[in-house]
Amino acid sequence: MDHLSELESKSIYIIREAYKQFHNIAILWSIGKDSTTLLWLCRKAFFGKIPFPILHIDTGYKFPEMIKWRDEYAKKWGLNLIVGRNEEAIKAGISPKNKLECCTALKTEALKQTITKHKFKALLLGIRRDEHGIRAKERYFSPRDLEFRWDYKNQPPELWDQYKTKQDDEEHIRVHPMLHWTEIDIWEYIKKEKIPIIPLYFAKDGKRYRSIGCKPCCLPINSKADTIDKIIQELKTTSISERSGRAQDKESAYMMQKLRSLGYM
Secondary structure: OOHHHHHHHHHHHHHHHHHHHHOOEEEEOOOOHHHHHHHHHHHHHOOOOOOOOEEEEOOOOEOHHHHHHHHHHHHHOOOOEEEEOOHHHHHOOOOOOOHHHHHHHHHHHHHHHHHHHHOOOEEEOOOOOOOOOOHHHOOOEEEEOOOOOOOOOOOOOOOOOOOOOOOOOOOEEEEOOOOOOOHHHHHHHHHHHOOOOOHHHOOEOOEEOOOOOEHHHEOOEEOOOOOHHHHHHHHHHOOOOOOOOEOHHHHOHHHHHHHHHOOOO
16 A cells, blocks of 8 residues: 555545544534545545535635635535525624624634534534644644633543544544645545646645635745646655644644644644
8 A cells, every 4th residue: 555545545544433423423524635535534434425624714804715715525526515694793804904893704714603503513624734833732532621622731542553533422523634744645636536636736826825824924935836746746845834824823832732722734
């Protein structure tokens, strides 16, 4: 079994285990490369038909291309798409001028409201340990409390691929089937599987997005990588961090840890 097949096999095992244990789950789809790859893995895990909802948190500040691409592929792949929005905060004018307030209200609170409304017991997320130092503290099966807060100092051990899948009545579980992947792994798998990816990742006029989210909080990088092969080659030589184009006051280790402890993705 080659490297990508091993990554795929482990992720599909975790996806199926999560569905077996919790059943009432959803996958969080940000439309980015990682969550789209996770979505692809879920389709493979269940032979093309995902038996649970796909959840997208819409802040109202996403790239218009993301919403168009989301709707196109939700229809093409026959997804049970749920769009979560904190309408009250949006009407109140919460904006990225204050990144902590904005992420908390439009992402974290919107996610909590949607989880509560649909009574999801667990969420599948496409995060990787190599993406951010705080995410390196995560587990494959990561418990949250009743308020969906993450106690990063008290995570269950995961030794010899033994996971804490049993859920206490007062817990919500975040499941991370792709923690062991790297950014290059993602792109090599996208190439191998021919996974459709939103065009924002490919260079146009000397710029491309390496990480995407809300439009006001993302800046493109200088790049000529307009194909997957060129992106992979670029990643093998760059010393720039993956999320360097994201709003820096939100991406600092302290700020990200604070956001994630409150329930952020």
